[in-house]
Amino acid sequence: MEINNKIGNENKIRDSKENNNKNNGSKYNSINSNSNSKNTNKDTNDNNKDNNIININKNTFENNILNAYLESYSGTRKGDKKEEVDLIGEYILNAKSIVIATNNLKKFQILKDILLEKVYKDSNGSEIKIFKINIPTEVSDLTRMPVLSKGLMAVDTSNADIVIARGRLGVPGSGSMLLIMDNKGRILTGYTSPPSVIHKKNIEDSVRDELIGALKRIGVV
Amino acid sequence: MEINNKIGNENKIRDSKENNNKNNGSKYNSINSNSNSKNTNKDTNDNNKDNNIININKNTFENNILNAYLESYSGTRKGDKKEEVDLIGEYILNAKSIVIATNNLKKFQILKDILLEKVYKDSNGSEIKIFKINIPTEVSDLTRMPVLSKGLMAVDTSNADIVIARGRLGVPGSGSMLLIMDNKGRILTGYTSPPSVIHKKNIEDSVRDELIGALKRIGVV
Numbered sequence: 001m002e003i004n005n006k007i008g009n010e011n012k013i014r015d016s017k018e019n020n021n022k023n024n025g026s027k028y029n030s031i032n033s034n035s036n037s038k039n040t041n042k043d044t045n046d047n048n049k050d051n052n053i054i055n056i057n058k059n060t061f062e063n064n065i066l067n068a069y070l071e072s073y074s075g076t077r078k079g080d081k082k083e084e085v086d087l088i089g090e091y092i093l094n095a096k097s098i099v100i101a102t103n104n105l106k107k108f109q110i111l112k113d114i115l116l117e118k119v120y121k122d123s124n125g126s127e128i129k130i131f132k133i134n135i136p137t138e139v140s141d142l143t144r145m146p147v148l149s150k151g152l153m154a155v156d157t158s159n160a161d162i163v164i165a166r167g168r169l170g171v172p173g174s175g176s177m178l179l180i181m182d183n184k185g186r187i188l189t190g191y192t193s194p195p196s197v198i199h200k201k202n203i204e205d206s207v208r209d210e211l212i213g214a215l216k217r218i219g220v221v
Numbered sequence: 222m223e224i225n226n227k228i229g230n231e232n233k234i235r236d237s238k239e240n241n242n243k244n245n246g247s248k249y250n251s252i253n254s255n256s257n258s259k260n261t262n263k264d265t266n267d268n269n270k271d272n273n274i275i276n277i278n279k280n281t282f283e284n285n286i287l288n289a290y291l292e293s294y295s296g297t298r299k300g301d302k303k304e305e306v307d308l309i310g311e312y313i314l315n316a317k318s319i320v321i322a323t324n325n326l327k328k329f330q331i332l333k334d335i336l337l338e339k340v341y342k343d344s345n346g347s348e349i350k351i352f353k354i355n356i357p358t359e360v361s362d363l364t365r366m367p368v369l370s371k372g373l374m375a376v377d378t379s380n381a382d383i384v385i386a387r388g389r390l391g392v393p394g395s396g397s398m399l400l401i402m403d404n405k406g407r408i409l410t411g412y413t414s415p416p417s418v419i420h421k422k423n424i425e426d427s428v429r430d431e432l433i434g435a436l437k438r439i440g441v442v
Binding site for chain 1: 282285286288289290293294296298300301302303304305306307308309359360362363365366369389390391392393394395396398402403406407408409410411412413414415416417418419420424437438439440
């Protein structure tokens with residue numbers, strides 16, 4: 001899976017600023033608002049001449065992150081958009097390789113089974129590769145957000161479209177969290193569980209509920 | 222509220238390692254396991270002579286974080302303990318000042334009302350001070366985990382026992398999260414919401430559910 005960055009985007013932002021001068025109120029427009037400006041192939045080719053500027057394909061996380069920031073900056077952001085949520089789902093569904101950031105065989109098997117059963121059920125099983133990492137991850141327990149650290153350890157020591165990490169949310173006693181990240185370590189979705197002494201669920205149910213919860217909240221299952 | 226660090230802890234860890242040599246299997250004991258070793262006042266006084274070592278009171282996040290790490294390191298960690306969850310609850314209930322990391326008056330008022338109604342109902346209202354921050358937080362939308370960045374902005378620009386932050390979990394479309402942090406920015410609890418285009422709840426209900434969810438999972442409400 002590829003996230004394509006192409007030359008030309010900063011120009012779009014610059015255009016956006018200029019457009020805005022004729023506009024009412026907001027300091028910046030989103031990049032997408034340039035769709036009615038001259039953004040033809042010729043235009044893109046012209047932009048390509050300048051190697052110092054970056055173009056970002058419309059339907060990428062990069063584009064969505066920039067747009068969302070510009071909207072926040074101008075005070076026009078109104079929460080997540082359907083197309084942003086859809087892109088996350090698409091990315092997850094199109095993944096060809098997944099790393100689960102655990103060296104615990106039992107947790108790995110539970111998560112793998114749910115993925116094959118609920119998410120990649122239409123693939124014939126050979127198309128999707130699901131691995132676990134074989135490195136000790138306990139040092140993550142000494143970091144501010146163990147689940148995040150564990151996920152990034154997997155991102156940095158393996159090469160997969162998706163990393164799924166499960167670990168403590170914060171300080172001991174703060175319960176657990178599951179995070180799904182892309183190949184750069186960006187957070188796509190997540191879900192929390194209460195500490196096991198509170199919920200009294202067994203680990204299998206807890207892990208299962210977190211993965212399904214994380215997928216459900218973005219409409220993937 | 223104070224988190225007391227006192228001189229002497231590293232010695233305890235050292236003791237722990239030495240004890241372990243006589244012990245079966247695990248490389249490190251937890252600090253608490255020293256309770257049966259000679260840890261008298263005299264011992265502590267002796268330790269105090271060496272200013273290079275740190276002692277940590279038993280019932281603190283520092284102690285719990287160290288212990289949990291040593292347990293993880295030795296492979297003996299079995300998930301969050303009741304006393305760890307209880308300490309988080311105690312910390313929250315004993316807070317005297319809370320900063321809510323938003324400059325949105327509506328969200329601030331919702332969160333403040335829930336706190337006074339559900340958590341600090343026994344205080345006469347004058348004992349607990351609840352503020353909002355007056356800085357623009359939109360730059361957090363350009364960071365990897367907007368909710369975390371927003372919370373840390375509040376920790377770093379204000380002085381309160383607790384910071385409550387609500388923001389995007391990850392990339393645009395990833396839905397929102399609420400985090401409760403201590404005065405150092407450590408994560409005490411949190412809770413996620415689906416993107417609003419998915420759950421169709423209004424912002425008030427969503428914010429309310431997140432705060433109550435975050436408190437409920439650690440048994441505070």
